[in-house]
Amino acid sequence: MERGHGASAPLAGQVAIVTGAGRGIGRAIAERFGAEGAAVVLASRTAADLDRVAKGIERAVVVPTDVADDAAVERLVARALERLGRVDILVTAAGVAAFGPVAQQTPRDWDSMLAVNLRGAMVCCRAVLPPMLAQRRGTIINVASIAASRPIAGAxxxxxxxxxxxxxxxVLAEELRAGGVRVGVLVPGAVDTPLWDTIPGGPDRARMLRPEDVARAAVLMATLPPGATLEELTLLPAGGIL
Ligand SMILES: NC(=O)c1ccc[n+]([C@@H]2O[C@H](COP(=O)([O-])OP(=O)(O)OC[C@H]3O[C@@H](n4cnc5c(N)ncnc54)[C@H](OP(=O)(O)O)[C@@H]3O)[C@@H](O)[C@H]2O)c1
Structure with missing residues (x-):
């Protein structure tokens, strides 16, 4: 849904960095934030994907970034500040998934998920703290998963x-409370994105959430007045977690 980009748009004047913005959930959040008036910094590894997404956003800056590379993440935040002058929102939607029983995996199979989903997201959060704390304002939204609280064999x-x-x-929410920066996790159930393309025998994609549903939840977290903070938002397909 296109929204007006005038000064009255809910995210007008705000700058959002979205990782994983090339596809799926990150892409939907970036597009929705743009429609709500934000300037959006698009980050993932594949520049061609980011260029495609940028075409649909009024104020977008493309910064190809591997979140597993600490120096690249520092450059991402520096570029956002250089081009747009501030960072109000960070969404960490960059992620990878490789499923299989522990008995059939090697420790090496775990490395990319740990490096991207966990360490990469942590490094991104840390990198935006200097500008957010200097502004005494900011919203960090980390995209987790229902897998965090419900056991799924193979995951x-x-x-x-x-x-x-x-x-x-x-913990970060607690540390930043006095500094005016809020931190929340968005916890979706299954979402129909390209992530499932390479996973054999996954759930019925027609019954999954749409990426746009997750984007609406992210907008809610980002647009609450500064005195309120949504620290954990679980969003499930109405038919169950699949
Ligand atoms: N789909 C679901 O059912 C579901 C449910 C709950 C939570 N989630 C979580 O939501 C997040 C997004 O998932 P999705 O379904 O949208 O996946 P997706 O469609 O596969 O998109 C993942 C995005 O992350 C980027 N990415 C991957 N590795 C990266 C890296 N090292 N550095 C920077 N960007 C990287 C990808 O771009 P490049 O490959 O070009 O870098 C892509 O833009 C993930 O954290 C996922 O775990 C997904």
């Missing part, structure tokens, strides 16, 4: 990353 390492980011977010 052990993925679950570690999502439970980890929930715990990290809770």
């Amino acid at each position: 052990a390492a993925y679950t570690v990353t999502k439970a980890g980011i929930v715990g990290f977010s809770r």
Whole structure:
């Protein structure tokens, strides 16, 4: 849904960094934030995806970034400040998933999920703190998963990353409370995105959430008045978690 971009738009004048903005949930959040008036910094590894997404957003800056690379994340935030002057919102939607029983996996199979979903998100959060604390204002939204709280066979390492980011977010929220920066986790059930393309035998995609549903929840978290903070929002397909 297109919205007016005037000064009255809910996110007018705000700058959002969205990781994983090339596809799926991150893309939907970036597009929705743009429609709500935000300037959006689009980050993921594939520049061509980001360029495509940028075309649909009035004020977008493309910064190809691997969130597993600490220096690249620092450059992402520096670029946002250089081009747009501030950072009001961070959404960490960059993520990878590889499923399989622990007995059939090797520790190496876990590495990319730990590096991207957990450590990468933590590094992104840390990198936006200097500008947000200087402004005494900011909203961090980490995209976790229902896997963080409900056991799904085959998703052990993925679950570690999502439970980890929930715990990290809770502590970070506490640390930043006095500084005017709020931290929340968005906890979706299954969402119909390209993430499922390479996962054999996944749930029925027609019954999953749409990425746009998750984007609406992210807008709610980002647009609450500064005196309120939505620290954990679980969004499920109405038919169940699948
Ligand atoms: N789909 C679901 O059912 C579901 C449910 C709950 C939670 N989630 C979580 O939601 C987040 C987004 O998932 P999705 O379903 O939208 O997945 P997706 O469609 O596969 O999109 C993932 C995005 O993350 C980016 N990405 C992957 N590795 C990256 C890296 N190292 N650095 C920067 N960007 C990277 C990808 O771009 P590049 O590959 O070009 O970098 C892509 O833009 C993930 O954290 C996922 O765990 C998904």
